[in-house]
Every structure is written in C-alpha cells, then in structure tokens.
Amino acid sequence: MRMLVLGGTRFLGRRIAEQAMGLGHAVTCAARGLSGAAPPGARFVTVDRDRADGLDALKGEWFDAAVDVARHPAQVQGALAALEVRIGHWTFVSTISVYADTQTRGQRAGTAPLLAPAENGPYGPAKVACERAFGDAALICRAGLIVGPGDPTGRFGSWIARLARGGEVLAPAAPEDPVQLIDARDLAAWIVHGAERGLAGPFDAVAPACTRRAFLDRCADALGAACTYAWADPAFLDRHGVGRDSGRFSLPLPLPDTIGDASRDVSATVAAGLTVRPLEETARDTLHWLETTGGPVTGLTADEEATLLAAWHAERG
Numbered sequence: 574m575r576m577l578v579l580g581g582t583r584f585l586g587r588r589i590a591e592q593a594m595g596l597g598h599a600v601t602c603a604a605r606g607l608s609g610a611a612p613p614g615a616r617f618v619t620v621d622r623d624r625a626d627g628l629d630a631l632k633g634e635w636f637d638a639a640v641d642v643a644r645h646p647a648q649v650q651g652a653l654a655a656l657e658v659r660i661g662h663w664t665f666v667s668t669i670s671v672y673a674d675t676q677t678r679g680q681r682a683g684t685a686p687l688l689a690p691a692e693n694g695p696y697g698p699a700k701v702a703c704e705r706a707f708g709d710a711a712l713i714c715r716a717g718l719i720v721g722p723g724d725p726t727g728r729f730g731s732w733i734a735r736l737a738r739g740g741e742v743l744a745p746a747a748p749e750d751p752v753q754l755i756d757a758r759d760l761a762a763w764i765v766h767g768a769e770r771g772l773a774g775p776f777d778a779v780a781p782a783c784t785r786r787a788f789l790d791r792c793a794d795a796l797g798a799a800c801t802y803a804w805a806d807p808a809f810l811d812r813h814g815v816g817r818d819s820g821r822f823s824l825p826l827p828l829p830d831t832i833g834d835a836s837r838d839v840s841a842t843v844a845a846g847l848t849v850r851p852l853e854e855t856a857r858d859t860l861h862w863l864e865t866t867g868g869p870v871t872g873l874t875a876d877e878e879a880t881l882l883a884a885w886h887a888e889r890g
C-alpha cells in the first residue's frame with residue numbers, strides 16, 4: 574500500500590509508520606516537523622494544517638490508506654476536503670474520552686453513548702466532532718491509555734520506574750479495580766491490519782482489562798522487583814492533593830469515578846484482529862527505554878511518596 578500518516582512524528586503515529594514499513598508498505602508522514610522526525614525509511618512531507626493552503630504539498634497525490642491522529646475538527650475537515658477523493662481508506666485515531674458514561678463497566682464501542690460533539694470544545698467533544706466528519710466508511714479507532722517505549726506522557730513509565738525500585742508502593746484505590754491500556758506497538762499493528770482489510774466503524778482500541786493488583790504484580794515480577802502495596806482510597810489522595818491523571822504529584826491510574834473507561838468490552842476489537850503482547854514485555858521494554866534514554870517520568874518523587882506512606886500508616890493507626 575501507499576500509506577499516508579497525518580502526523581507520524583511523535584509516539585503512536587511514528588509506531589504506525591514503522592509498523593507499516595515493516596510490512597513492506599510505502600509510508601509518507603506529513604507534519605510541520607516541530608514534534609520530532611518521521612522514522613527512518615519514511616518519506617516526510619512538510620504540511621501545516623492550521624493554514625488554509627497547509628496541505629498543498631500533498632496536492633495530486635493518492636494513497637491506498639491514510640491515518641489521522643488530529644485533535645481539532647477544523648484540521649480533519651480541511652484534510653477531508655483536500656484529500657478525500659484520493660484516499661482509499663481512512664483510519665481516525667480517536668479516544669475513549671468520547672464516551673458520555675465514564676462509570677458503567679463493560680461498555681462496547683458500537684452502543685455506548687457519546688458526548689455531544691463540539692467544534693471548539695475540549696478534547697473528548699472535539700474528538701466526537703472529528704469522528705462525525707469522517708463518517709461511516711472510516712475505521713474509528715478509540716484508543717485507551719497508550720503505553721510503552723517512546724511514551725511522551727510518562728504515565729505508564731512512572732509506574733515502571735517506581736515498581737523497579739521495589740519496596741512499599743502507594744497504590745490508588747482498590748486492588749480489584751480495573752486497569753486497561755495498550756502497547757503503542759500493538760495498537761499500531763492493529764491499525765495497519767485494519768487499513769489492509771478496509772475495516773470500518775468504531776472500535777475501542779485497548780487491551781482487555783486486568784485488575785490493578787494483577788497490573789502492579791505482573792509489572793513488578795517482570796522487572797524482578799519485590800513490592801508490597803499501600804492501597805490509598807480516593808478520599809486520602811484528595812486530602813493530600815495527589816493528582817489523578819498525570820503530571821507532578823500524581824498517581825496516574827484511573828480512580829473509581831472514571832472506572833468505566835478502564836473496563837471496556839473489547840471483544841469486537843479482538844475478533845477484528847487485535848493481538849496484544851504480554852504486559853511483562855511492555856514493562857521490561859519500557860524500563861529499558863527509560864534507562865537508555867532518560868524518558869519522561871511523572872508522578873511522585875521518592876520523598877513525596879515516603880511522606881504520603883507515613884501519613885497513610887499514621888491514619889490507619
């Protein structure tokens with residue numbers, strides 16, 4: 574295939590380009606060139622989707638398949654207007670943040686209610702508007718938490734770095750709560766697989782859920798670390814100002830108020846070809862990447878965690 578990745582210079586987009594090239598496809602990555610480079614072997618075309626003439630560099634070209642990672646409806650509409658008739662199959666990388674109900678467990682992509690679309694809205698509603706622009710013929714790939722080597726957010730990486738140190742770990746909420754994520758390499762492989770087969774419609778693109786205890790234990794075991802866990806309930810974390818998603822002073826695993834986002838029923842995606850590597854492999858590869866590149870880690874420092882653990886023990890008497 575001739576494949577276009579609108580993006581392709583950052584995390585997932587880069588993995589998609591690598592995966593497609595590994596399967597023998599000819600890949601063009603199109604971006605401004607500000608976030609990073611396209612992977613070796615891919616053709617890079619400079620575009621700027623914030624400009625009316627920003628996609629002119631692709632004028633007259635055709636592609637069997639295109640993948641878009643955009644977050645802004647205006648950029649999607651611009652790409653469709655400029656390129657649609659010359660693209661065989663579209664994949665839009667969306668997000669599970671499009672869903673209205675973040676609490677009910679076991680929801681499915683085909684039936685779960687969405688947020689109202691908003692052209693200039695925040696992330697979730699804007700992604701809904703992007704999805705609408707693509708329509709029914711596109712593969713709408715609603716990604717969950719994307720992890721693995723190269724992750725610029727540091728969310729999964731902070732758990733890996735923490736678990737690797739061993740000892741008592743401050744863990745948010747309850748051990749039986751669900752965790753759901755996907756290695757960017759597995760997601761990229763499924764997206765290319767979907768493009769090759771002309772897959773269409775909405776799918777949740779995330780691995781089947783496991784429990785929080787299994788997530789932490791399996792990662793720790795894979796890293797050869799001995800860990801015990803202090804399960805801190807959301808009220809304790811709120812009282813001590815611990816953030817819930819990412820960034821400084823946070824514990825980036827979803828808490829019960831968004832647990833529906835971490836327990837999606839992905840049987841349709843698995844039936845459509847999603848295969849996921851063992852979590853242990855993702856954990857080991859991520860630690861190797863962190864150690865060799867100094868990749869980003871967020872969350873709590875060792876001192877901050879020690880202070881919180883002391884408070885947790887003191888509150889329990």
Ligand SMILES: NC(=O)c1ccc[n+]([C@@H]2O[C@H](COP(=O)([O-])OP(=O)(O)OC[C@H]3O[C@@H](n4cnc5c(N)ncnc54)[C@H](OP(=O)(O)O)[C@@H]3O)[C@@H](O)[C@H]2O)c1
Nearest residue numbers: 580581582583584585586604605606607608621622642719
């Ligand atoms: N990370 C997660 O856990 C998570 C979870 C759910 C869904 N998602 C979705 O997964 C996708 C992640 O994609 P990604 O990892 O490749 O990172 P990304 O940050 O979404 O990459 C954006 C890409 O678009 C390009 N770009 C940005 N502005 C542009 C412009 N004005 N004109 C042309 N190109 C522009 C960037 O390159 P330049 O800056 O060089 O132009 C970059 O290649 C996104 O769709 C995100 O919404 C992520």
